[in-house]
Amino acid sequence: MTIFKNFRLGLLHVAVAITLVPITGVLNRIMIHEMGILATLVALFIILPPLLSPLQPILGQYSDHHPLFGYRRTPYIVLGFLLCIGGAMLTPFAALALGGNFWPSLPFAFMAFFIWGLGYNLAVVSYLSLASDLSNEGQRSRTIAVMWFMMLSGVISTAILTGRALDQYSPEQLVRVFLTAGMVSLTLATVGIVGLEPRNATKRSGDRHSFREAIGAVIDNPHARVFFIYLIMLLSAIMGQDVLLEPFGAAAFDMSVRETTQLTAFWGGATMLALLLQGVLFSRFMTKKTGAMIGAIVAASGFGLIALSGILQFQPLFVPGIIVLGLGTGIATTTNLAMMLDMTTPTNVGLYIGAWGVADATARGLGNLTAGAVRDIVTFTFGSPIGGYITVFLLEATILCLALILLRRIDVTAFQSEQQSVTTLIAVAGDA
Numbered sequence: 001m002t003i004f005k006n007f008r009l010g011l012l013h014v015a016v017a018i019t020l021v022p023i024t025g026v027l028n029r030i031m032i033h034e035m036g037i038l039a040t041l042v043a044l045f046i047i048l049p050p051l052l053s054p055l056q057p058i059l060g061q062y063s064d065h066h067p068l069f070g071y072r073r074t075p076y077i078v079l080g081f082l083l084c085i086g087g088a089m090l091t092p093f094a095a096l097a098l099g100g101n102f103w104p105s106l107p108f109a110f111m112a113f114f115i116w117g118l119g120y121n122l123a124v125v126s127y128l129s130l131a132s133d134l135s136n137e138g139q140r141s142r143t144i145a146v147m148w149f150m151m152l153s154g155v156i157s158t159a160i161l162t163g164r165a166l167d168q169y170s171p172e173q174l175v176r177v178f179l180t181a182g183m184v185s186l187t188l189a190t191v192g193i194v195g196l197e198p199r200n201a202t203k204r205s206g207d208r209h210s211f212r213e214a215i216g217a218v219i220d221n222p223h224a225r226v227f228f229i230y231l232i233m234l235l236s237a238i239m240g241q242d243v244l245l246e247p248f249g250a251a252a253f254d255m256s257v258r259e260t261t262q263l264t265a266f267w268g269g270a271t272m273l274a275l276l277l278q279g280v281l282f283s284r285f286m287t288k289k290t291g292a293m294i295g296a297i298v299a300a301s302g303f304g305l306i307a308l309s310g311i312l313q314f315q316p317l318f319v320p321g322i323i324v325l326g327l328g329t330g331i332a333t334t335t336n337l338a339m340m341l342d343m344t345t346p347t348n349v350g351l352y353i354g355a356w357g358v359a360d361a362t363a364r365g366l367g368n369l370t371a372g373a374v375r376d377i378v379t380f381t382f383g384s385p386i387g388g389y390i391t392v393f394l395l396e397a398t399i400l401c402l403a404l405i406l407l408r409r410i411d412v413t414a415f416q417s418e419q420q421s422v423t424t425l426i427a428v429a430g431d432a
Contacts, residue, residue, distance in 0.1 A: 015185045028244075029249075039244065077193055092171075092175050134196075152272045156268040228359050232362055236370070237403065240392070245263055252386050252389065292335040292339060297400075297404070367396075
């Protein structure tokens with residue numbers, strides 16, 4: 001695959017990320033802090049994409065076997081983006097409606113976020129499948145790296161521009177920002193997809209594994225079970241802050257909408273720096289397991305600094321805490337992704353990758369929903385919103401430390417040896 005095609009695939013990844021930033025970096029803060037909506041409900045809206053992620057194997061398999069107009073992926077990518085962008089553009093209207101007339105507006109809000117989540121999953125599984133179609137095995141690591149780097153760059157740029165646009169917050173300006181972001185996302189998706197996929201695709205007979213098969217593969221293997229639980233604990237802790245950082249900044253330090261929106265840029269920039277350093281420098285001097293351990297420790301330290309900033313009411317610790325959290329996230333992402341690729345077998349790559357994808361989606365949903373619920377419970381029990389946020393951040397740091405205990409039990413070599421033995425026995429049985 002050429003660099004130009006790789007860049008256009010990256011544009012698709014950027015386009016879908018642009019729909020995320022205003023929702024998880026602006027709307028969550030507006031709904032929780034300005035409107036006083038329960039953080040649990042806001043988290044439930046925001047985790048709809050991971051909640052719907054078990055549909056990805058079904059959607060991907062359907063596109064494998066049902067090409068439209070001579071294209072296997074393009075029609076599904078287009079439909080996914082139309083739903084994703086359309087739903088995202090409806091979410092500020094839904095939020096404002098909830099603020100004015102809560103119960104009658106609740107079904108409309110669920111519909112808007114559901115459309116966004118459904119389109120997000122359809123778009124992602126379709127363009128990642130297209131990336132696999134267009135690149136051979138040796139090119140896929142580079143393809144994903146370019147797409148990830150472009151996505152993070154898009155997240156940072158969107159956060160900065162969105163923050164500037166909302167320097168003077170008003171409901172009308174909020175709607176304008178979402179509509180503008182939607183149009184930019186649609187433009188990038190159009191430039192990325194037109195003419196990218198060759199026409200005259202035929203039905204594919206290759207295997208694509210279901211959600212149940214992926215979970216079954218994990219349950220049947222003790223090494224995979226430990227890694228699955230470890231991934232859920234690690235990712236739920238790291239990603240559970242998505243819905244709460246911006247409202248915490250507003251509640252604890254009276255930060256404006258623009259200032260809290262910039263927090264995404266700080267986090268994204270630190271994550272990108274860690275990805276580059278880990279890939280270029282640190283990976284030469286440490287094992288993947290050691291890198292994963294360091295990433296978790298650094299991320300836990302970031303949560304500690306964020307919690308301490310609230311305890312002491314000392315804002316200068318807040319942004320450095322987010323930067324440290326971003327560094328830990330970047331290190332943990334690269335090392336655990338590498339471990340994840342090692343925890344597969346040549347005959348069942350798709351099956352185990354599907355299982356790790358389920359772990360990622362489960363962790364994101366569980367982390368955000370638990371964070372929102374804990375914040376609400378502590379807030380209403382003790383009458384301290386800031387105390388609710390601090391409790392969540394300390395809980396996430398604790399979960400990361402507990403994940404390190406599981407990490408010590410993970411043995412990639414033993415997993416690969418066991419799978420090789422199973423494959424050999426099957427082959428011998430087949431010959432017999």
